[in-house]
Amino acid sequence: MVETFKDFGFAVQTAVKGMVITLKTFFDKPVTLQYPDQRPEIDERFRGIHYLEQEKCISCKVCALACPVDCIHIESELPEKGLYDWARFDIDYGLCMFCELCCFPCPTDCIHMGKEFDFSRYSRMDLVRNMLTWEGISSAQKKEVDAIAAEKAAKKAAAADKKKAEGGDKKEG
Amino acid sequence: MFEQSTVIRAIHSTFEWLLGLVGVDIEIIPESIRVVLYGLVAAGGLMSGIALSVMLYVWMERRIAGRIQARCGPNRVGPFGLLQTLADTFKLLRKEDIIPTGANKFLFAFAPMIVLAGVVAAFAAVPFSYDTETGEGIMVADIDLGIFLITSIIATEVIGVIMAGWASNNKWSLYGAMREAAQVVSYEIPLGLSVLVPVMIVGSLSLADATADQLGGNWLLWRSPFMPVVFFIFYVAGLAGCKRAPFDLPEAESELVAGFHTEYSGLRFSFFFMEEYASMTLISAIGAIFFFGGGDLFGLQGDSAILMFLILIVKILISISVMIWIRWTLPRLRVDQVMTLGYKVLTPLAFFMLLGATIWDLTDANERILGFLRRP
Numbered sequence: 001m002v003e004t005f006k007d008f009g010f011a012v013q014t015a016v017k018g019m020v021i022t023l024k025t026f027f028d029k030p031v032t033l034q035y036p037d038q039r040p041e042i043d044e045r046f047r048g049i050h051y052l053e054q055e056k057c058i059s060c061k062v063c064a065l066a067c068p069v070d071c072i073h074i075e076s077e078l079p080e081k082g083l084y085d086w087a088r089f090d091i092d093y094g095l096c097m098f099c100e101l102c103c104f105p106c107p108t109d110c111i112h113m114g115k116e117f118d119f120s121r122y123s124r125m126d127l128v129r130n131m132l133t134w135e136g137i138s139s140a141q142k143k144e145v146d147a148i149a150a151e152k153a154a155k156k157a158a159a160a161d162k163k164k165a166e167g168g169d170k171k172e173g
Numbered sequence: 174m175f176e177q178s179t180v181i182r183a184i185h186s187t188f189e190w191l192l193g194l195v196g197v198d199i200e201i202i203p204e205s206i207r208v209v210l211y212g213l214v215a216a217g218g219l220m221s222g223i224a225l226s227v228m229l230y231v232w233m234e235r236r237i238a239g240r241i242q243a244r245c246g247p248n249r250v251g252p253f254g255l256l257q258t259l260a261d262t263f264k265l266l267r268k269e270d271i272i273p274t275g276a277n278k279f280l281f282a283f284a285p286m287i288v289l290a291g292v293v294a295a296f297a298a299v300p301f302s303y304d305t306e307t308g309e310g311i312m313v314a315d316i317d318l319g320i321f322l323i324t325s326i327i328a329t330e331v332i333g334v335i336m337a338g339w340a341s342n343n344k345w346s347l348y349g350a351m352r353e354a355a356q357v358v359s360y361e362i363p364l365g366l367s368v369l370v371p372v373m374i375v376g377s378l379s380l381a382d383a384t385a386d387q388l389g390g391n392w393l394l395w396r397s398p399f400m401p402v403v404f405f406i407f408y409v410a411g412l413a414g415c416k417r418a419p420f421d422l423p424e425a426e427s428e429l430v431a432g433f434h435t436e437y438s439g440l441r442f443s444f445f446f447m448e449e450y451a452s453m454t455l456i457s458a459i460g461a462i463f464f465f466g467g468g469d470l471f472g473l474q475g476d477s478a479i480l481m482f483l484i485l486i487v488k489i490l491i492s493i494s495v496m497i498w499i500r501w502t503l504p505r506l507r508v509d510q511v512m513t514l515g516y517k518v519l520t521p522l523a524f525f526m527l528l529g530a531t532i533w534d535l536t537d538a539n540e541r542i543l544g545f546l547r548r549p
Contacts, residue, residue, distance in 0.1 A: 001521075008518045015503055022241045022502040032245045 042115045047098040049116040050091060052131040055138065056110035059084050063102035063111050071095035072102060083141050086132050093119055094127040178315040179304060184211045215313045219296050227450040228258040233490075234497050241501045268439035273342055276436065280340035285437065285444035288333030292451040295326040299458050300381040302468055302482040305388070310381025311478060319379040320368055323459065324361070327414070327452065331357050334423065334433050337445070341436040349432025352508065353423035357414055359515040364410035366523035370403045370530045371463040380462050390471035394464045397539065399530040404464045406523050411456035413515065415449060418500035420511055427505075457492035461485060 033040055042048070064072040075088035100113050121127050137145055185207075189199045202210070232247065232255055239246025247254035272281055298319040300310025309315060316322060331354055338350020371393045372378055375386045387393055394400050413420040424432030434445045461467060465488055468474065468481025506514070533539075 001517075004513065004517045005522075008514070019498060019502045022498065025243055026237070026240045026498075028240075028243055030240065030245045031243050034245075 042117070045113075046115055046117075047100050047113040049093065049114050049119055049129070050102070050131065051112055051114040052089060052133075053110040053112075054086070054089075054131075054133050055140075056108045057084070057089075058108055058110075059086075060107060062105045062107065066101050066105045068099065068101060069095045069097060083137060083145055085137050086135050089131045090128050091131055092128045094124055178313055179307075179309050179311045180215055180313045181211050184214050215297070216293070219313065220293055223293060223296070223451045223454070224447065226454060227447050228262070229255075230450045230453070230493060231258045231261070233494065234500075237494060237497045238501045241498070262443070265443050266440060270439045270441065271436075273436050275342035277340040277342070280336045281436075282441070284333045284337035284340060285441045285448075286333075287336065288330050288448045289444045289451070291326055291329040291333065292448050292455060295323045295455055296451075296458075298322045298380065299455070300384055300462070300467070301485060302478040303381060303384045303388075304478055305476045308385060310379070310384060311482070312381065315379075315381060317377070317379050319381070320372060320459070320463075321378050323380075323455070324365055324368065327455065328358075328361065330448065330452070337437070338433040341433070343436050345429045345431075345435045346433050349423040349425075349429045349435070352425075352429075353416065353433060355508075356420060356422055356511055356515070357416070359512065360410045360413040360420075360519070363406050363515065363519035363523040364414055366520070366527055367403050367407035367410060368459070368463065370399065370527055373527075373531060374534055380459070380467075383462055384467035384469070387466040388469050388472065390466070390469065392464065392466040392469070397530050397533045399526045399533065400464065402522070403526045403530065404460065406519050406526065407460060407464070408456075409514075410519055411460065412496065412499065413511070415452045415456055415496075417449070417453065417496055419503040419506050421500075421505060422508060422511060425505060453493055453496055454489060457489040457496070458485070460492055461488035 059074060059076040059078075061074050064070070064074050071092040071094075073088060073090045073092070075086075077085040077087070098113065103111050103113060119127070119129075136142075185199070188207075188210075192199050199207070235257070236246035236254070238244075247257035250257040250260050272278055297313040298316060300312040300315075300319075302311040303309075304311060314322075334353045334357075335350045338346040338348075338353070341347070371383060374393060374396055375383045377383065377386075383393070394404060416423050422432075423429075424434065426432075429435070434442055437445060462485070467488075468485040470484050474480040474484055
């Protein structure tokens, strides 16, 4: 009997102790982050969705070669030396495992792991993401290309004129 | 008999006025039909009050649980998440009502009704306020055997739970029901004994008389040194009677899936859910009326019946918050621990307290001690 009441007293004591702890927690600020409204702070070396500095990229496809799951698909043409006609730079996030192995071998340091992390989609095809900021040739380079083309055309025209002039001379001569 | 109660009288005069607008005398309706009609109106009022308060309690429970676990709790639907329970209720109502193939269909459908009806019926004898002019409690059934009626009616809930457990044709349900039977029936002894002490001091079984006796800050809690312990016994036994944690053995989800309501879904499940919160309210109301003065706040409320009602509601809400706080702090007891607590601790303690309080009251110990202290 005495033993039972002693146990009971101890149980009440410990229960009160626990309730004091929960009361303290009750008045603490909740640690919840109201996610879609509040964004979490992301670490410097977080490996999220990539971002590509397209102007630096030389389309060497080293990243695609380094990728262990072959999720990077690059297609581009080189109309002139140093100029890139971009057709495709896709990363399939259905395959990508965010290992960062694509970023290390890049000779121009143009592909990086970004901070975006919420990319759930309704279909598998939507997981393939186009990394290009522009397709074809960049507007800055387009001018160069146009200039080169114009120069070429001018040269050609000049050559043609020369030829014509020479031909005319021959005819005349 | 029904004419004596304040609520029934109010319903009667409302009907009289409404029929008077149409030009019909209320005496046309025979007395027997009128009694049933008034009873139905009162029951509807109680039922909707309970349903609304359950919505508030569920919200409170989730918010408090959240804060205790350093979370927010529901805060999206409506202001402060208050409408979350409404959304959940609609979800629950839309659910398919499944009756298991092996179940006894009649008992299965009937059990939740018995369980809920038992608790709601008990509210008839609870005075929600007190009319100081006429000296009557504002309640549906103003009868002299108030607390006796309440303790007897809530005992029917056990029958409903056993019916639910048996009719489900599920071993977990049956285990839960048997645990419920063992627990609730054994805790009715300390509950009854602890209620007996204030009844003895007041000298009446009616809850309205208890309220009248405590007006002006003369609360039963400090009438004798035994009362705080008695209140503790009452509260613990009440928690066990409501199947609230740490005594939620009948629905111990880690052992018995969901106990006696494993097979229930949709509206029938929500009946069991409402019953739990309604019985919490009942225990809180009885505790507030028998130990904390009911609608009294040291006489500050004056003669206002509405103010007394609001004070009682606040007391009930505080009591329910404490129950929620206990639930989210203490782990569930083992079956044998529950039985040990009931039979070896609370029952003998309640007997001692009854004896002590009786001797204290009979010898006028309060007066003697006060007189001794006042002696120069």
